[in-house]
Amino acid sequence: IAGITQAPTSQILAAGRRMTLRCTQDMRHNAMYWYRQDLGLGLRLIHYSNTAGTTGKGEVPDGYSVSRANTDDFPLTLASAVPSQTSVYFCASSDSAASGEKLFFGSGTQLSVL
Amino acid sequence: EDQVTQSPEALRLQEGESSSLNCSYTVSGLRGLFWYRQDPGKGPEFLFTLYSAGEEKEKERLKATLTKKESFLHITAPKPEDSATYLCAVLFQAGTALIFGKGTTLSVSS
Numbered sequence: 627i628a629g630i631t632q633a634p635t636s637q638i639l640a641a642g643r644r645m646t647l648r649c650t651q652d653m654r655h656n657a658m659y660w661y662r663q664d665l666g667l668g669l670r671l672i673h674y675s676n677t678a679g680t681t682g683k684g685e686v687p688d689g690y691s692v693s694r695a696n697t698d699d700f701p702l703t704l705a706s707a708v709p710s711q712t713s714v715y716f717c718a719s720s721d722s723a724a725s726g727e728k729l730f731f732g733s734g735t736q737l738s739v740l
Numbered sequence: 741e742d743q744v745t746q747s748p749e750a751l752r753l754q755e756g757e758s759s760s761l762n763c764s765y766t767v768s769g770l771r772g773l774f775w776y777r778q779d780p781g782k783g784p785e786f787l788f789t790l791y792s793a794g795e796e797k798e799k800e801r802l803k804a805t806l807t808k809k810e811s812f813l814h815i816t817a818p819k820p821e822d823s824a825t826y827l828c829a830v831l832f833q834a835g836t837a838l839i840f841g842k843g844t845t846l847s848v849s850s
Contacts, residue, residue, distance in 0.1 A: 630783075659837055661840075666842065667842065668827070668840050668841060668842035668843060669784070669827070669829075669840040670840075671837050671838075671839075674836060674837050676836075682836060684836075684837060716783050716784070718783075727771075727772060727774070727789075727831050727837075727838060728774070728786050728789060729774075729776075729784070729786065729838060730786070731783030731784050731785070732783050733781075733782055733783050734781075734782070734783055
């Protein structure tokens with residue numbers, strides 16, 4: 627089934643540890659995004675990539691980094707996790723040329739930093 | 741200051757009881773307004789895109805409308821399976837990605 631695959635589904639992480647959340651899409655979409663979703667705050671953009679090889683900062687980029695080496699993969703790295711990074715993380719993609727900014731989302735990663 | 745505000749935060753309806761959800765936005769230069777549905781434990785799923793005031797889109801029991809300041813998601817004769825969180829998002833002229841509201845959680849009981 628075509629779409630976005632995120633891994634892991636959930637993770638408990640000790641504060642200070644490094645963690646990479648994986649995101650892969652098979653729709654050949656040019657743009658990809660990372661959002662975090664917190665109760666009472668909604669979805670907030672962390673980082674985005676309009677095309678392979680380029681990335682940009684969103685609303686809440688501090689403590690996170692991304693890379694976009696190819697079209698399909700867009701990993702999100704927490705270099706040294708802190709408890710405030712406990713959240714549900716969603717990866718999304720879009721094909722601006724074909725469907726405007728319609729986003730397709732993965733199923734999310736539930737991350738708990740203790 | 742929130743750029744996208746959804747109301748109410750939560751809505752409880754009886755099956756068949758029609759109602760509307762609101763999404764208002766404060767900035768100018770709208771490129772598009774989007775509605776998504778999110779079920780518990782899942783990612784948001786696209787419903788509609790609206791681009792200009794006066795535009796309407798329909799899908800089954802849902803109809804989305806857009807004015808210059810807000811959008812409404814009308815739910816006609818809802819069923820329990822319509823229970824979900826409905827998210828509104830906007831894309832502005834100078835924006836690089838969607839800005840989401842906090843959502844309205846709809847519960848429909850039979």
